[in-house]
Amino acid sequence: MLVLSSPSGAGKTTLSRQLLDNDAEIQLSVSCTTRAKRPGEKDGVDYRFVDTATFRDMIDRDEFLEHARVFNHYYGTPRAPVEAALSQGRDVLFDIDWQGTQQLSEKGREDLVRVFILPPSTRDLERRLITRAQDAPDIVAQRMAKAADEMSHWPEYDYVIINRDIATSLTQLKSILTAERLKRERQYGLSDFVKALREGR
Ligand SMILES: Nc1ncnc2c1ncn2[C@@H]1O[C@H](COP(=O)(O)OP(=O)(O)OP(=O)(O)O)[C@@H](O)[C@H]1O
Numbered sequence: 001m002l003v004l005s006s007p008s009g010a011g012k013t014t015l016s017r018q019l020l021d022n023d024a025e026i027q028l029s030v031s032c033t034t035r036a037k038r039p040g041e042k043d044g045v046d047y048r049f050v051d052t053a054t055f056r057d058m059i060d061r062d063e064f065l066e067h068a069r070v071f072n073h074y075y076g077t078p079r080a081p082v083e084a085a086l087s088q089g090r091d092v093l094f095d096i097d098w099q100g101t102q103q104l105s106e107k108g109r110e111d112l113v114r115v116f117i118l119p120p121s122t123r124d125l126e127r128r129l130i131t132r133a134q135d136a137p138d139i140v141a142q143r144m145a146k147a148a149d150e151m152s153h154w155p156e157y158d159y160v161i162i163n164r165d166i167a168t169s170l171t172q173l174k175s176i177l178t179a180e181r182l183k184r185e186r187q188y189g190l191s192d193f194v195k196a197l198r199e200g201r
């Protein structure tokens, strides 16, 4: 379970898309949200866009692995697709905020790897939100107002990437994934493999 969090606009979505294009072993956890669809976003691909009543029903039915209120909307990770992917031995990528990450951490999952993405500067963060041109000026202002609070959560993460240049950040993210996959406890069948080697097979 590879989690990416950051203040809004630091580059999680951009990095996630590039990682998914480069790595067939990992799939995105598509969140549910009550926020309005942005231009170009597709239902079921970027998010499952649901109304508040549907979201509340899903909470009542315990269908979320985690959920939170972010920027006045609800966001949540549907449980079933994540559990299905993990049981098939696939890795799952999460683009979620610090509240969701805390909820996953509280479940004590040993397979959780948390990466925090920082912008190079506050000015760059604001420029990125403006250049993305998908949110009205008041929404950009609201997200900038929350950025300092969100960034205070960086010590709760295992890795930190300062996203200056997207290609460098992608290389760093791929390195994290490679190193985590090479951890002894994540290499299933290693005992049998070494046993066979030691027996000269
Ligand atoms: N290293 C970078 N250098 C310059 N621009 C970048 C970089 N990384 C991302 N961007 C741009 O910044 C904007 C915001 O990026 P993105 O949408 O990926 O952020 P995000 O963290 O997913 O935001 P949100 O939390 O609001 O979903 C996009 O227009 C993206 O192209």
Ligand SMILES: Nc1nc2c(ncn2[C@@H]2O[C@H](COP(=O)(O)O)[C@@H](O)[C@H]2O)c(=O)[nH]1
Pocket: 005, 006, 007, 008, 012, 031, 032, 035, 066, 067, 068, 070, 071, 075, 076, 077, 095, 096, 097, 098, 099, 100, 101
């Ligand atoms: N706790 C959760 N946070 C989520 C989830 N899906 C997205 N997010 C976070 O919300 C903000 C805003 O996203 P945006 O797409 O409206 O810009 C961002 O920090 C996302 O990481 C989720 O399922 N759970």
